[in-house]
Amino acid sequence: MLDLTYDSPKPKVIAGAKHDWELVIGMEVHAQISSRAKLFSGASTRFGAEPNSNVSFVDAAMPGMLPVINEYCVEQAVRTGLGLKAQINLWSAFDRKNYFYPDQPAGYQISQLYHPLVGEGEILVDMEPGIARKVRIERIHVEQDAGKSIHDMDPAMSFVDLNRAGVALMEIVSRPDIRGPEEAAAYITKLRQILRYLGTCDGNMQNGNLRADVNVSVCRPGAYEKYMETQDFAHLGTRCEIKNMNSMRFIQLAIDHEAKRQIAILEGGGTVEQETRLYDPDKNETRSMRSKEEAHDYRYFPDPDLLPLEIEQGWVDDIRAALPELPDEKKARFVKDFGLSEYDASVLTAEHENAAYFEQVAAGNDGKLAANWVINELFGRLKKDDRDITDSPIAPENLGQIVGLIKSEEISGKIAKDVFEIAYTSGREPREIVETEGMKQVTDTGAIEAAVDEVIAANPAQVEKAKANPKLAGWFVGQVMKATGGKANPKAVNEIVQAKLGL
Amino acid sequence: MSELTKLTLAGARDALKKGDVTSLELTEACLGAIEGAGALNAFVHQTPDLARDRANAADERLKAGDAPKMCGLPIGIKDLFCTEGVPSQAASRILEGFRPEYESTVSAQLRDAGAVMLGKLNMDEFAMGSSNETSVYGNAVNPWRRGNDETQLTPGGSSGGSASAVAADLCLAATGTDTGGSIRQPAAFTGITGIKPTYGRCSRWGIVAFASSLDQAGPMTKDVRDAAIMLEAMCGHDPKDSTSAELAVPDFEAMLTGDIRGKVIGIPREYRMEGMPEEIEALWQKGTEMLKDAGAEIRDISLPHTKYALPAYYVIAPAEASSNLARYDGVRYGRRAKLSQGDGVVEMYEKTRAEGFGHEVQRRVMVGTYVLSAGFYDAYYNRARKVRTLIKRDFEQAFDAGVDAILTPATPSAAFGLGEMAEADPVQMYLNDVFTVTVNLAGLPGISVPTGLDRQGLPLGLQLIGRPWEEGDLLNCAYSLERAAGFVEKPAKWW
Numbered sequence: 002m003l004d005l006t007y008d009s010p011k012p013k014v015i016a017g018a019k020h021d022w023e024l025v026i027g028m029e030v031h032a033q034i035s036s037r038a039k040l041f042s043g044a045s046t047r048f049g050a051e052p053n054s055n056v057s058f059v060d061a062a063m064p065g066m067l068p069v070i071n072e073y074c075v076e077q078a079v080r081t082g083l084g085l086k087a088q089i090n091l092w093s094a095f096d097r098k099n100y101f102y103p104d105q106p107a108g109y110q111i112s113q114l115y116h117p118l119v120g121e122g123e124i125l126v127d128m129e130p131g132i133a134r135k136v137r138i139e140r141i142h143v144e145q146d147a148g149k150s151i152h153d154m155d156p157a158m159s160f161v162d163l164n165r166a167g168v169a170l171m172e173i174v175s176r177p178d179i180r181g182p183e184e185a186a187a188y189i190t191k192l193r194q195i196l197r198y199l200g201t202c203d204g205n206m207q208n209g210n211l212r213a214d215v216n217v218s219v220c221r222p223g224a225y226e227k228y229m230e231t232q233d234f235a236h237l238g239t240r241c242e243i244k245n246m247n248s249m250r251f252i253q254l255a256i257d258h259e260a261k262r263q264i265a266i267l268e269g270g271g272t273v274e275q276e277t278r279l280y281d282p283d284k285n286e287t288r289s290m291r292s293k294e295e296a297h298d299y300r301y302f303p304d305p306d307l308l309p310l311e312i313e314q315g316w317v318d319d320i321r322a323a324l325p326e327l328p329d330e331k332k333a334r335f336v337k338d339f340g341l342s343e344y345d346a347s348v349l350t351a352e353h354e355n356a357a358y359f360e361q362v363a364a365g366n367d368g369k370l371a372a373n374w375v376i377n378e379l380f381g382r383l384k385k386d387d388r389d390i391t392d393s394p395i396a397p398e399n400l401g402q403i404v405g406l407i408k409s410e411e412i413s414g415k416i417a418k419d420v421f422e423i424a425y426t427s428g429r430e431p432r433e434i435v436e437t438e439g440m441k442q443v444t445d446t447g448a449i450e451a452a453v454d455e456v457i458a459a460n461p462a463q464v465e466k467a468k469a470n471p472k473l474a475g476w477f478v479g480q481v482m483k484a485t486g487g488k489a490n491p492k493a494v495n496e497i498v499q500a501k502l503g504l
Numbered sequence: 505m506s507e508l509t510k511l512t513l514a515g516a517r518d519a520l521k522k523g524d525v526t527s528l529e530l531t532e533a534c535l536g537a538i539e540g541a542g543a544l545n546a547f548v549h550q551t552p553d554l555a556r557d558r559a560n561a562a563d564e565r566l567k568a569g570d571a572p573k574m575c576g577l578p579i580g581i582k583d584l585f586c587t588e589g590v591p592s593q594a595a596s597r598i599l600e601g602f603r604p605e606y607e608s609t610v611s612a613q614l615r616d617a618g619a620v621m622l623g624k625l626n627m628d629e630f631a632m633g634s635s636n637e638t639s640v641y642g643n644a645v646n647p648w649r650r651g652n653d654e655t656q657l658t659p660g661g662s663s664g665g666s667a668s669a670v671a672a673d674l675c676l677a678a679t680g681t682d683t684g685g686s687i688r689q690p691a692a693f694t695g696i697t698g699i700k701p702t703y704g705r706c707s708r709w710g711i712v713a714f715a716s717s718l719d720q721a722g723p724m725t726k727d728v729r730d731a732a733i734m735l736e737a738m739c740g741h742d743p744k745d746s747t748s749a750e751l752a753v754p755d756f757e758a759m760l761t762g763d764i765r766g767k768v769i770g771i772p773r774e775y776r777m778e779g780m781p782e783e784i785e786a787l788w789q790k791g792t793e794m795l796k797d798a799g800a801e802i803r804d805i806s807l808p809h810t811k812y813a814l815p816a817y818y819v820i821a822p823a824e825a826s827s828n829l830a831r832y833d834g835v836r837y838g839r840r841a842k843l844s845q846g847d848g849v850v851e852m853y854e855k856t857r858a859e860g861f862g863h864e865v866q867r868r869v870m871v872g873t874y875v876l877s878a879g880f881y882d883a884y885y886n887r888a889r890k891v892r893t894l895i896k897r898d899f900e901q902a903f904d905a906g907v908d909a910i911l912t913p914a915t916p917s918a919a920f921g922l923g924e925m926a927e928a929d930p931v932q933m934y935l936n937d938v939f940t941v942t943v944n945l946a947g948l949p950g951i952s953v954p955t956g957l958d959r960q961g962l963p964l965g966l967q968l969i970g971r972p973w974e975e976g977d978l979l980n981c982a983y984s985l986e987r988a989a990g991f992v993e994k995p996a997k998w999w
Contacts (some may be wrong), residue, residue: 015937061836062593063586063604063836064586064592064831065586065608065710065711065712065713065714067709067744067746068746069744099830102835103833104836106835106836107830107831108831108833109827109830158850251963298877300826300827300873300877300878301881302823302827302876302885304822305716305717305747306716306747307746307747308712308746405949409619429975455587464748
């Protein structure tokens with residue numbers, strides 16, 4: 002296994018009126034499992050369907066209906082667990098979480114409280130090259146999503162859309178190892194990246210298929226280290242849970258606000274109440290949703306409609322064997338095999354589609370040069386067109402050709418940009434473009450010499466000046482390049498100009 | 505005409521095959537009997553048109569020589585089963601007007617086996633009760649009476665309508681469901697046969713859930729042979745029910761040889777309850793002798809945790825029920841309470857459930873909610889689960905020691921009068937299940953066989969408990985007991 006060494010980042014410190022405070026953050030991320038069918042009903046999960054069209058009798062909790070587990074969803078959750086280097090529990094079970102709400106038709110959600118499918122794992126959260134936070138994963142359990150209540154369509158009535166009811170979710174629960182708002186956002190980014198690599202969650206936060214409950218507490222410097230030594234939560238402050246966040250920006254703002262709110266309470270001599278809060282982005286504040294006393298008693302108990310979920314080690318091994326290369330390994334390999342900087346490797350591995358594209362460009366080419374072209378030229382051009390790498394108009398083989406032509410000095414970097422533009426807009430092959438358009442770099446010294454002679458002969462005054470001030474030789478190089486339509490090899494031109502001017 | 509309704513499934517099947525009678529004739533005879541039996545309040549929704557259509561179709565198939573096993577046989581279906589397009593409301597106000605768009609697996613299998621559904625049968629609300637008195641339709645009535653005493657008696661519960669209908673020859677057989685004794689107790693109270701198969705034998709899909717880990721469907725029939733015929737049609741693996749067993753279904757009827765020589769019958773000493781009526785004790789003794797005479801070895805056994813079964817059952821069943829019944833909220837189907845100005849969703853839930861559920865259902869929902877609450881879960885629910893494991897182990901040890909079946913009384917008394925328990929502590933009513941709940945907790949098959957009459961002329965039954973998945977052997981044992989007991993009495997028609 003390739004590994005990049007790293008140091009842990011410094012925790013975020015907030016200066017209170019009286020003294021400094023540190024943040025302690027744990028996350029519960031609800032990730033929608035990529036699956037065409039729901040967790041227990043077989044109904045479709047297609048996003049954007051007509052309200053209440055993806056609803057089976059099971060989803061609507063009709064009398065006598067029973068859940069049957071979707072094995073593919075279990076496979077996806079196991080894959081996720083393996084991707085997070087987690088313990089896979091061969092024996093797990095489903096529990097009912099009971100509460101009344103119109104978008105929860107059965108009056109309970111099927112979840113896994115007592116025996117989750119996936120146990121302890123970890124995520125390495127990259128902050129900057131060489132700096133990363135290892136966040137421990139406590140567990141991942143599989144559960145159903147609820148439907149959606151719509152309160153703003155009618156002044157008097159509420160509407161319910163059950164399309165999402167019963168869709169499979171993974172709840173990925175971290176330990177309180179995240180130490181600041183930026184780390185929280187980076188944690189989500191990294192988790193999302195891994196899930197997308199694994200193909201187990203689309204990670205589309207706007208569509209709600211990645212949502213986070215954020216647990217925030219504050220403590221005095223030094224307290225967290227005591228917690229880490231003992232794993233005793235008594236060293237940490239009382240936490241508040243901010244529910245249902247689906248924007249990176251708002252997560253950071255909410256954590257920041259919540260930390261400051263708690264600090265103000267503590268410095269004022271008060272105590273933080275454990276409670277569930279909601280973030281209001283319009284006012285940039287969190288508000289109490291329900292206190293500990295008002296907390297639901299969910300009356301969890303094992304779902305008698307479902308047998309315990311028993312899976313075979315051999316099946317887990319098969320899934321493990323088929324895992325794709327994951328971001329950390331890919332990044333380390335890019336650094337090692339292509340000689341990339343960690344920064345460039347991070348950029349290229351952020352999305353596995355980008356990484357795959359890059360590898361095709363880099364095949365048989367100079368890795369660094371390929372990375373430059375992908376990151377600077379291609380990404381820039383795609384961004385300008387608001388296009389995705391998956392529908393890039395220039396195929397990776399063609400960009401690879403351009404990189405190859407530069408490396409073999411058949412075209413200059415400058416000409417290459419023109420070739421790129423033509424290839425990008427027309428889809429033509431770079432080699433053919435260079436041939437047809439006569440864009441090949443002139444490396445024939447005879448031809449270059451002739452061009453230099455011509456320029457020297459035509460500009461005797463400049464020759465004198467240049468002899469006095471050798472820096473002016475550049476002017477001759479420019480003239481020659483112009484005369485050759487940019488096709489002359491600039492290095493060769495420079496050498497010949499110097500020689501001819503006797504510098 | 506009325507003679508036709510007295511036929512057993514086997515008798516009618518043979519008559520149909522010979523062409524002595526048509527399914528339509530049988531069906532009309534039953535419909536006529538139902539028409540004349542309003543006083544029993546057994547059928548709560550009749551489906552005469554559907555029945556005639558199915559009877560005609562069955563007659564076609566019989567003529568074509570392509571008759572499945574229950575072709576043309578008219579039966580009743582407990583209201584707990586969802587039946588497509590036909591009211592299915594679990595005898596509850598809260599499911600008023602509910603007509604499912606689907607057919608339960610069990611009733612679909614019966615339909616596919618050619619059986620003719622006559623209508624839906626009365627029961628206790630959500631199968632919670634032992635007397636059929638919690639039904640929104642009003643109680644069903646037992647066709648049996650105490651001699652000339654006109655006191656109306658309970659047919660038992662929760663499958664009271666099924667028991668009453670079969671005992672009164674309104675249909676040839678009926679489906680029941682059994683969570684703590686709801687097939688076996690009413691069968692015993694009405695002099696018919698009822699078997700609860702091993703948990704997982706019959707699909708629960710499409711049956712309104714009471715307590716999911718205990719509920720099983722089973723047949724209620726005029727004799728053991730009919731139970732074998734009908735059970736075979738009802739059971740089998742169903743991928744739509746995760747708890748349904750992936751096992752082949754044997755030809756149960758073919759296993760009825762009546763030969764039980766060498767079989768070991770266990771007599772559990774813990775079932776000899778304090779204050780048990782002498783008549784029950786005597787019946788049990790008589791049954792033991794009959795099996796012994798048939799060549800079985802009788803062995804005293806101990807099931808030491810029996811006394812904890814009833815309390816454990818009345819924790820587990822309400823706990824599951826409290827969750828299973830949460831879906832009846834007035835949002836999507838069934839009855840929704842009229843709301844007042846300003847009422848919100850909480851008021852809708854509260855009013856709907858307050859007026860939609862009867863007292864017994866409300867009591868169990870509250871008990872179940874309580875035992876699952878934070879702080880009480882371990883003391884009640886978890887402890888009950890442990891007791892359940894121990895009860896199961898008691899049986900396993902007996903079977904491991906070579907016992908083939910266990911003989912017990914089916915009920916602690918004969919049928920009691922309707923309303924007699926109205927003022928009693930609810931626990932008095934729960935005691936009806938004392939001999940039957942252990943079987944549900946352990947997931948075993950149990951059958952109630954009518955074995956005699958008490959002094960007042962009311963039927964009494966004995967229960968045989970079998971090894972898991974060995975309903976065939978259990979039925980054969982019951983068949984032997986039935987033959988020895990020779991119970992042929994019928995209630996005198998008064999309705």
